[in-house]
Amino acid sequence: MTTPEPADRVLARASLADGDPTAWFDQLYTAAARGEAEVPWTRGEPNADLAAWVRPGGGRRALVVGSALGDDPELLSAHGWAVTGFDVAPTAVAAAKSRFPDSTVDYVVADLLNPPGEWTHAFDLVVEIINIQAMPRDYRPAALKSLASFLAPGGTAIVCEVAEENMDMANWQSPPWPFSRAEVESVAQDGVRLVSLDTVREGTRYWATFTR
Ligand SMILES: C[S@@+](CC[C@H](N)C(=O)[O-])C[C@H]1O[C@@H](n2cnc3c(N)ncnc32)[C@H](O)[C@@H]1O
Numbered sequence: 001m002t003t004p005e006p007a008d009r010v011l012a013r014a015s016l017a018d019g020d021p022t023a024w025f026d027q028l029y030t031a032a033a034r035g036e037a038e039v040p041w042t043r044g045e046p047n048a049d050l051a052a053w054v055r056p057g058g059g060r061r062a063l064v065v066g067s068a069l070g071d072d073p074e075l076l077s078a079h080g081w082a083v084t085g086f087d088v089a090p091t092a093v094a095a096a097k098s099r100f101p102d103s104t105v106d107y108v109v110a111d112l113l114n115p116p117g118e119w120t121h122a123f124d125l126v127v128e129i130i131n132i133q134a135m136p137r138d139y140r141p142a143a144l145k146s147l148a149s150f151l152a153p154g155g156t157a158i159v160c161e162v163a164e165e166n167m168d169m170a171n172w173q174s175p176p177w178p179f180s181r182a183e184v185e186s187v188a189q190d191g192v193r194l195v196s197l198d199t200v201r202e203g204t205r206y207w208a209t210f211t212r
Contacts, residue, residue, distance in 0.1 A: 029089050029091035033091060047075075053158065063119065076127070112131070124154070126157040184206045
């Protein structure tokens, strides 16, 4: 007997075949809300690497890309950041609001590929953890351009993606589409510069920081 293919793979394939890189995310969250699918990246707790990194926000503004069910925005909020979390999937944004009804996080439906203009240079902290790699490579230059644009002067951007150099790419099934070091470094554009580039999780993910 063959094991059925997970819902995320089935939905992603159909969405990508339709030329839509992101429609499947909301479909997956919707199916999961009905108990018909699992969202593979859902942990019910903040990202461990972000929890190890986090420092006091002192009321400064943070933007969490791909805020999913809200765990990472809530972590930053608890450390004093004034947080905006955005996701392209309305169901994820609604679920985050419902999980954290007393939250001070501003949860917003938005697309990294077409973000609100008022976010340009507006955030002292920008957190991008394994979202851009979830879109096909063709969308990467536009996504990285948006990401760089959010960072305010003197701020910090964190970028974490799966590290291609340590993956068995010959047998890899996308999504996600892992990053090369050069691609991570290319966040350094339009006045943004690289501060550090390390790996975490035994070399499987890059963890890079940038400033402007
Ligand atoms: C692989 S999940 C990662 C979620 C979270 N960052 C984490 O570390 O668990 C990718 C998330 O990014 C969202 N997403 C994908 N493409 C996006 C886009 N273009 N703009 C905003 N959010 C996007 C998806 O809906 C999903 O919640």
